[in-house]
Amino acid sequence: MKQQSVFRRLMRFTRPYRGYLAAALACALASVSLSLYAPVLIGDAIDFIVGPGAVDFRAILRILALLGGVVLAGALFQWLMTLCTNVISYSTVKDLRTAVFQKLEAAPLSYLDRNAHGDLISRVVNDIDQISDGLIQGFSQLFTGVVTILGTLGFMLAINVQIALIVVLITPLSLFVASFIAKHTFDEFRKQSMIRGELGGFIEELIGNQKVVKAFGYEARAQERFDEINARLYRTGVNAQFYSSTTNPSTRFVNGLVYAAVGLFGSLAAISGHISVGQLSTFLNYANQYTKPFNEISGVVTELQTAAASARRVFAVLDEPAESPDAPGALALDRCEGAxxxxxxxxxxxxxxxxxxxxxxxxxxxxxxxxxxxxxxxxxxxxxxxxxxxxxxxxxxxxxxxxxxxxxxxxxxxxxxxxxxxxxxxxxxxxxxxxxxxxxxxxxxxxxxxxxxxxxxxxxxxxxxxxxxxxxxxxxxxxxxxxxxxxxxxxxxxxxxxxxxxxxxxxxxxxxxxxxxxxxxxxxxxxxxxxxxxxxxxxxxxxxxxxxxxxxxxxxxxxxxxxxxxxxxxxxxxxxxxxxxx
Known part of the structure; x- marks a missing residue:
């Protein structure tokens, strides 16, 4: 199953909660819009500071009062958005866990016999928890991130097209770095989920048969086997975390280039009179807000990679053929003679x-x-x-x-x-x-x-x-x-x-x-x-x-x-x- 198919299938479990999804999007739009309006107010306040002894304090106070209201309203919409995304995430994984449990009840005994029980337990508990973490972080940050990127880009184009184009031209470098790292991270997280299930199955066997283990003096060999699996899990976990940990520093480096380019060309534009100092301040704020979602989204990629790897294991259970259904019109025995x-x-x-x-x-x-x-x-x-x-x-x-x-x-x-x-x-x-x-x-x-x-x-x-x-x-x-x-x-x-x-x-x-x-x-x-x-x-x-x-x-x-x-x-x-x- 391809990764895109995994996410599409996972999203189908969110359909019953489309109302919360729409509310989360609306709150994200309102929150980001207010956060984008704040730099405009700050830039206007800066423009009212002409020089020593030439400050319009009355106008600045009005702007500060409005700025305080904008910040409070933005925080309220941010809280509402988080509430909606949490409802979506926890409700989705609840339905997913219910579906997996029902499938295990309907699965033929042959499937349960040929799969380690500890691994199946790991899929129902640990893997679905990983999906939950990925969804919670993914929904909240993807919503705000996408709206922030589009909003800041629109405001920057409205202030100065040339400087905005410089930002847009450098942006693909950040996307390339993030996608390159994500591609290599997914395989490691997939291996990590598989080994975690293997370890869970082994521990479940050992705990359930401790008397046999002790009776045959198997403790040392059991420890060796555990150490071998645990070492593989450690190596895979280190590799996965190494790849994922390089995402944020790499994108931050690219974002630094964006901020420096905006500061340089923006200063030249201000000197030449194309924009005011307040607009330059606003532009720098937007440049920072524009690049910040890329850092957050690149961090979300790690969670989404883990969630995708775990979802693949969960869907493998759901895709297992159920016990053949009863024949149409199957009889219900009210009494039985016993022949x-x-x-x-x-x-x-x-x-x-x-x-x-x-x-x-x-x-x-x-x-x-x-x-x-x-x-x-x-x-x-x-x-x-x-x-x-x-x-x-x-x-x-x-x-x-x-x-x-x-x-x-x-x-x-x-x-x-x-x-x-x-x-x-x-x-x-x-x-x-x-x-x-x-x-x-x-x-x-x-x-x-x-x-x-x-x-x-x-x-x-x-x-x-x-x-x-x-x-x-x-x-x-x-x-x-x-x-x-x-x-x-x-x-x-x-x-x-x-x-x-x-x-x-x-x-x-x-x-x-x-x-x-x-x-x-x-x-x-x-x-x-x-x-x-x-x-x-x-x-x-x-x-x-x-x-x-x-x-x-x-x-x-x-x-x-x-x-x-x-x-x-x-x-x-x-x-x-x-x-x-x-």
């Missing part, structure tokens, strides 16, 4: 690496289907396909005889209750976490769900019971207790179908036995899919699917598969001694 069928399903995360091929499966209402197999065989992938977290490459999946692609995603997912091996709690109270899927649940319902999940006893021992706050990582409670809370969520919603992906892996054996009884009661009459590594938890399943390399190689009841003496028996015997077999 699930997979017909000749094929799927792979990477087209070059096959995973599930020609998989067929049938689950009748109320059946308990266990899925077992070695790591990487596709067990969790089946769960992802059932929930439509990923869409299949070929084949079809049916729920109650209706293909899932013809069912609204939200409606389909509402039919499943899912407990994963990885627990997730959000910042809130115990009660709010349990009621995540049913926010209007009463306290009695929450307590009943907690009791069913055998979580009530430990919750009551917490300082504030069900009103105890917990953090995102569940600080203060154990991994097993966090899992109990996740199980209680499902106990509360009681959906018609269940997905248990190693749901009891973080729970001790004694609690697991109690939870298993709760699950048995909850699964009664509900179609259930259970992914398990501990085969002792699935002995009572109606059907066990044994997967290997994306295919179902065996299926049947526990006793049947053991009698078969195949792959399942091999897996089972690897966990239990023969004497422990039932």
């Amino acid at each position: 699930v069928r997979l017909e000749d399903v094929s799927f792979s995360y990477n087209p070059d690496r096959k995973l599930i091929e020609h998989l067929s499966l049938k689950a009748r209402p109320g059946e308990r289907i266990a899925i077992v197999g070695p790591t990487g065989c596709g067990k969790t992938t089946i769960i992802n396909l059932l929930m439509r977290f990923y869409d299949i490459d070929s084949g079809a999946i049916y729920v109650d005889g209706t293909e899932t692609r013809a069912i609204a995603r939200d409606s389909l997912r509402a039919q499943y209750g899912m407990v994963l091996q990885e627990t997730w709690l959000f910042s809130g109270t115990i009660r709010e976490n349990i009621a995540y899927g049913k926010p209007d649940a009463t306290l009695d319902e929450v307590v009943a769900a907690a009791k069913s999940a055998h979580a009530h006893s430990f919750i009551k021992r917490l300082p504030q019971g069900y009103d105890t706050p917990v953090g995102e990582e569940g600080g203060g409670i154990s991994q097993g207790q966090r899992q109990l809370l996740c199980i209680a969520r499902i106990m509360l919603t009681r959906p018609p179908m269940l997905i248990l992906d190693e749901a009891t892996s973080s729970i001790d054996t004694r609690t697991e036995l109690r939870i298993q009884k709760a699950f048995d009661a909850m699964m009664e009459g509900r179609t259930s899919f259970v992914v398990a590594h501990r085969l002792s938890t699935i002995r009572e399943a109606d059907c066990i699917l044994v997967m290997r390399d994306g295919h179902i190689v065996e299926q049947g009841a526990h006793a049947e598969l053991l009698a078969l003496g195949g792959f399942y028996a091999e897996l089972y015997n690897s966990q239990f001694a023969p004497s422990e077999e039932p």
